[in-house]
Amino acid sequence: MSWHALLTIALVSCAAMLAAQANVAGPVIVVETSKGTFAFETYPREAPKTVAHVVALVRRGFYDGQRVHRAVPGFLVQWGDPRSRDAGRDGEWGRGPDASSGKPIGAAEISKKHLNVAGAVGMAHPGSPAAADSQLYVTLAKRADLDGYYTVIGRVISGADVPATIERGDVITRMYVRE
Numbered sequence: 001m002s003w004h005a006l007l008t009i010a011l012v013s014c015a016a017m018l019a020a021q022a023n024v025a026g027p028v029i030v031v032e033t034s035k036g037t038f039a040f041e042t043y044p045r046e047a048p049k050t051v052a053h054v055v056a057l058v059r060r061g062f063y064d065g066q067r068v069h070r071a072v073p074g075f076l077v078q079w080g081d082p083r084s085r086d087a088g089r090d091g092e093w094g095r096g097p098d099a100s101s102g103k104p105i106g107a108a109e110i111s112k113k114h115l116n117v118a119g120a121v122g123m124a125h126p127g128s129p130a131a132a133d134s135q136l137y138v139t140l141a142k143r144a145d146l147d148g149y150y151t152v153i154g155r156v157i158s159g160a161d162v163p164a165t166i167e168r169g170d171v172i173t174r175m176y177v178r179e
Contacts, residue, residue: 027055028157028178033068034171038159039178040121040138047109047153050123050132054153055177057101057134063175069093071168075143078124079172080135090169097126100133108132109151116146119156119163138163 026042044051057063065085070078081099083089093099108129116122120139123132129151138156139146140163156163 026051026154029055029058029154029175030178031063031175032173033162033166034173035165035167036159036162038138038156038162040119040154040156042121042154043111043114043152046111046113047151049107050105050109050151050153053103053105054123054134054136058175058177062101062134063172066172067093068166068168068170068172069099070137071166071170072140073164074141076137076139077163077166078135078137080124080133082134087169094135100135102133104131104133106130110148111152112147114152114155116143116150116152117155118142119160120152121154121156122146122150122152125150140164 026044028039028041030037030039042051042055062082063080066079066082067084067087068077068079069081069084070076078094081094082101083098084093110129114120116139118139118141122137122139124135124137125132129149132151
């Protein structure tokens with residue numbers, strides 16, 4: 001075989017590997033709730049630190065047993081405050097420095113590629129995208145007013161009807177990374 005043929009084979013192989021890597025999906029996170037189950041794919045290429053942070057929280061069971069602290073019909077559902085496990089503290093849910101894991105991501109990974117369309121999964125924050133930590137939201141409709149202000153880390157890929165049925169106080173029974 002000539003060096004030209006070997007070089008061609010090597011280039012084709014390399015191009016095929018790069019194409020395969022570009023199509024590799026990020027981790028899929030399954031959310032079991034008292035109203036049903038939905039799953040979302042993640043975007044680690046656009047938000048690597050944020051996706052890694054959320055996946056680590058999911059794997060350690062951080063979200064298990066929490067309640068949804070914000071549910072606005074036609075807008076979004078939101079959870080991620082560990083205090084929401086205590087129904088007696090419902091006036092505090094979602095507010096203040098204790099409404100998180102205590103370890104902000106420290107990066108604003110906002111992308112123009114993934115916007116706040118219906119079913120987008122994003123990171124709520126207390127005023128600065130880099131201060132986002134554990135609070136996740138799912139949009140129930142297109143929300144262009146959120147674009148450029150919040151990191152979108154994924155989109156719902158199954159059970160898309162479930163988030164719209166969720167109300168404040170409904171339980172996130174369990175979240176896990178689908179292997």
